[in-house]
Amino acid sequence: MSSDNLSITERLTNVSARANALCDTVQSQIGNINNTVSAAETKFDNYMSGARAELSHILMSKNQKMEPNDSGTAIKGFTTIGLERFEVIKEATIYAAAANDTDHTGKGVAQDFRTNVYNGYVNSGFHILRIKWKRNDASHPARIDNNYWLGFQQGALSTGCYLKLISGSIEGTMQPVKEYSNGWQLLGYHQRADNPSKSFYGPHTKLGLSSSTLEEGEALICLFGSVSGFVDFETAGWGVYPEFARLTDVSSAISQLRTELTP
Template sequence: MMMSDDNMSITERLTHVAARANAMSETVNAQMGVINAAMESAETKFDNYIGGARAELSHILLSNNQQMEPNDNGTAIKGFNTISLQQFEVTKEATIYAAPANDTDHTNRGVAQDFRNNVFNGYVNGAFNIVRIKWKRNSSDHPARLDNNWNTRYQQGALSSACYIKLISGSVGGSMQPIKEYGNGWKLMGYRQKADNTAKPFYAPHSKLALSDSALAEGEALICLFGTVSGYVDFEKVGWGVYPEFAKPSDISIATSQLSAQG
């Protein structure tokens, strides 16, 4: 038979109240633990989402001329900058098309086949050139480099830069480092950064691809698909390729003219 509070002594009543209070406190503490765990889990998921969302942007080309078309007199690559060089020569060696059978070897030195044999022999989603670059540094101590869009100020945030390169002589350096080695001297070089912290300042390196490490040094290399895209590219799984880019003003004017003609 349960004893009512009326039949309890003062001591028993206080003991009973204390027991109820302890039970209630334990229940509250247990619920607080559940709530705190849920909040911590939510915060972790949110932080991971923000970090991932800022890092895994669509891979849109931020640089110009990833196809690497030389200028008319072979002294530059259109859309690219050089600095601290005394000499710079560019030769279009080969053009790689969708199917290997359509590739063009412009100098008859077998560069297209060399690339296909050692780097990639499958379908290509956009034609691009393999160019031969020869350089000689000037006497300045400033790092010599081949860049293509740092000075446009678009290299901020999560980004990836890469190229396929075959060094023939001399040396290369800079922020881009070897990612994967292929046959016959070809390699994938790349640099990438995530925006993985909401308080972390964005940084973009000046020298992606540095040419030679000492003044007056010379070098030669085959190179293709040099460019920078938004987001964090998984070089190890997907490699590097031809990326879509934002429409250029010239594209818009041409499209407008075509629409006007059709109208």
């Protein structure tokens, strides 16, 4: 039947039917697109989870186990700036099993950490340090760092530490990502190389000691370091990471060995 013979009502009815059919087609295609996108997102998420699970995070900084120097005025491999006073006390050593932990001062710091932060297996021992400081009167942030100025920050990195602030304040790019009982926190920071043609940027102050000049502070800290790649702080937490020997370490070791072997 020719549409010329249809009434206006019939024509409108036909138009409405075709419009409904078109809407159904569009909705069907939208559903297909959404399903395709959802499947792609799931595939990507699964890939990223697998890639992160297989990625070996390599320690880019030194002394993550945090060994203090003999005089208790510094942490080996770490630098400080903007401090009038800095004191380091080895409070506890955490080993593979809690039964083997050592409390060096009798203040119960090892048990405090085990009770409130982590009570499982530890793949390599590390120290918990008590640090006490007084910031100087310079306006430049006072910081404790362990790898910025040494030039070992290359590519995507994750930086973290466990910290219990007892007095004073802290600042810097590291932020609380997980809160534990009795004042313990996991502080963390992610960075990436967002342009391969640009110079790589790393923040000067990951962990700033005191936000005000001449302020004094005290904290317990352990496992401060930076590792390659992305660490899922919320799910995986933070731990002890392996470190590849650097060329400078190897040459130093060779020189020392030659000295010992020289008659």
